[in-house]
Amino acid sequence: MISAGFRIFAGIAGLFLSLIFTTHAFAEGWPREIKTSHGILTLQQPPQRIVSTSVTVTGTLLAINAPVIASGASGPNSRFADQQGFFRQWGDIAKQRGVERLYIGEPNAEAIAGQAPDLIIIAATGGDSALKLYDQLSAIAPVMVVNYDNKSWQDLAKELGQATGKEADAAAVIARFEAREAALKKAIKLPPQPVSALVYSADGKTSNLWTPVSPQGQLLQELGFKLALVPLNIAASLSQGKRHDIIQLSGEKMPDALNGQTLLLFSASQTDAERLLTNPFLAKLPAVEGKRVYAMGDDTFRLDYYSASNMLTQLETLFTAR
The missing domain is CATH 3.40.50.1980 (Nitrogenase molybdenum iron protein domain)
Structure with a gap:
């Protein structure tokens, strides 16, 4: 018959060994x-x-x-x-x-x-x-x-x-x-391709165009979107220094660079999309003439798990059949 004292000792020993193994596991792979x-x-x-x-x-x-x-x-x-x-x-x-x-x-x-x-x-x-x-x-x-x-x-x-x-x-x-x-990629019905993905300024005079290596560009491509090619002379002259994710656009360069059949606006609400549609300087863009300008949500300027998840929800709302 196992005594109460032995059971207590065994319990203490088991706890001690558990602490040893836990500490070892904690340190495994470190430094x-x-x-x-x-x-x-x-x-x-x-x-x-x-x-x-x-x-x-x-x-x-x-x-x-x-x-x-x-x-x-x-x-x-x-x-x-x-x-x-x-x-x-x-x-x-x-x-x-x-x-x-x-x-x-x-x-x-x-x-x-x-x-x-x-x-x-x-x-x-x-x-x-x-x-x-x-x-x-x-x-x-x-x-x-x-x-x-x-x-x-x-x-x-x-x-x-x-x-x-x-x-x-x-x-x-x-x-x-x-x-x-x-799952979304299977369900989505893509708008006319290719697309220009950008951040549109509040004054409507500048924009930042997402490049294929940007997190936003990568996510869109994974879902089957094609990013519109920017004319080489614009891409070479307007990339922002050490930044890899954007091309800065302003003035007369904007209509030439925003050449996608659809515009996707990041860090934007539907109000921003409607504001771009009324910009006379961009009125001749194919996407504007076709009213294919869509907002991806206010929180999409920098993508993390949470904002990227919200972006999937927005794309599902915009481009899948209900």
């Missing part, structure tokens, strides 16, 4: 080396206090359940951002997880240091890049520089998953999204 545009980053263990200086990257971190504790923010209470300055598509999730706002706009090293991070993530390009503080922030914690202008949010999720030990979470959220994407 690991992460390739970045600023060289090899060595991380000794899975980070527990991640600070994201890029409000664009924060959405993908949240989607893979990475332990992000604070994030840079954009201007609050806008069409695109909530009262914290976090993007509306994931602002509620950030609130639920207790993500704090670091600053609005201009990067602040002191605010970042105050969070005692064990990993700092910086965007290499874009308006939310804190790259100029790289050396200063490297004295606080390991700094990971990521590009989001030349890859899909899925590729970014894989990259962040490797750095944070959240590979399984990244794989799961990607699989969930891609299953929905595949």
Whole structure:
């Protein structure tokens, strides 16, 4: 007969062994080396206090359940951002997880240091890049520089998953999204092709045209859309420096470059689509004459899992039979 004392001892021993194996599993695969545009980053263990200086990257971190504790923010209470300055598509999730706002706009090293991070993530390009503080922030914690202008949010999720030990979470959220994407591709009835995908300015005088390597361009092509080719002289003269995802257009260049049979407006509502239709400078565009101008939603300027999912919903609403 097994005594009560033995059962207690066995229980304690089992708990001790469980802790040992849990610790071993936690450390398995670490330290690991992460390739970045600023060289090899060595991380000794899975980070527990991640600070994201890029409000664009924060959405993908949240989607893979990475332990992000604070994030840079954009201007609050806008069409695109909530009262914290976090993007509306994931602002509620950030609130639920207790993500704090670091600053609005201009990067602040002191605010970042105050969070005692064990990993700092910086965007290499874009308006939310804190790259100029790289050396200063490297004295606080390991700094990971990521590009989001030349890859899909899925590729970014894989990259962040490797750095944070959240590979399984990244794989799961990607699989969930891609299953929905595949179902939509079968159901969708494409509008006249090719399409021009762009962000149209509030004053109607400029626009940013998404390139095939942009996350927006990649998602459209995966669904079967064809992106209209931009005349080489325009593409060569108006690409924006280090950015891979957009071609800036203005003035007389716009009608020549917006040559798609359909226009898809990003970071836009139906009101913006109607405003473009009344622009006399663009009146002779085939898409305008045919009234084939569609809004993809306010939250599609930067794609993460949440905004890309909303974009699938919008495309389903616009281009599938009911």
